[in-house]
Amino acid sequence: MAAPSAPRPPRPRKEPQPLVIPRSAAEEQRLRLERLMRNPEKTVPIPEKLNEWAPRPPPEFVRDVMGSSAGAGSGEFHVYRHLRRREYQRQDFMDAMAEKQRLDEEFQKKLERNKMIAEEQTAKRRRKSGLLPFPWLRWRTTVQTANAA
Numbered sequence: 001m002a003a004p005s006a007p008r009p010p011r012p013r014k015e016p017q018p019l020v021i022p023r024s025a026a027e028e029q030r031l032r033l034e035r036l037m038r039n040p041e042k043t044v045p046i047p048e049k050l051n052e053w054a055p056r057p058p059p060e061f062v063r064d065v066m067g068s069s070a071g072a073g074s075g076e077f078h079v080y081r082h083l084r085r086r087e088y089q090r091q092d093f094m095d096a097m098a099e100k101q102r103l104d105e106e107f108q109k110k111l112e113r114n115k116m117i118a119e120e121q122t123a124k125r126r127r128k129s130g131l132l133p134f135p136w137l138r139w140r141t142t143v144q145t146a147n148a149a
Helices: 025-037 074-131 136-148
Strands: none
Touching: none
């Protein structure tokens, strides 16, 4: 038998927190932030981004291919209906992904175009004011021209 151990000291009691019911989304967010900031050293769990839904890929080999015979049973229609629904769902998904990719490409082109326009305007203003991109370059060029003369 094990030797009798000393009695445990009593655990420190936590002070009871008042029950606060948030009345708005902003107040709920404020309460969550306060709770997080009580212990800044504690790590905060950041959830991973959920993967987008994707349909199951079509099977490599289809075992029971439905024929167009007149003797199809009554249960075959439901099998056909499920296959058709799954195929339409797969086609809709591919169309949505193509549209999303097209929109992403358009957005990237628009960003590049806006960047080029902004750069052209900045260069034009620089030429107009006579300033170089960095003020210390202007000092260096005036010193170099004075030394050369």
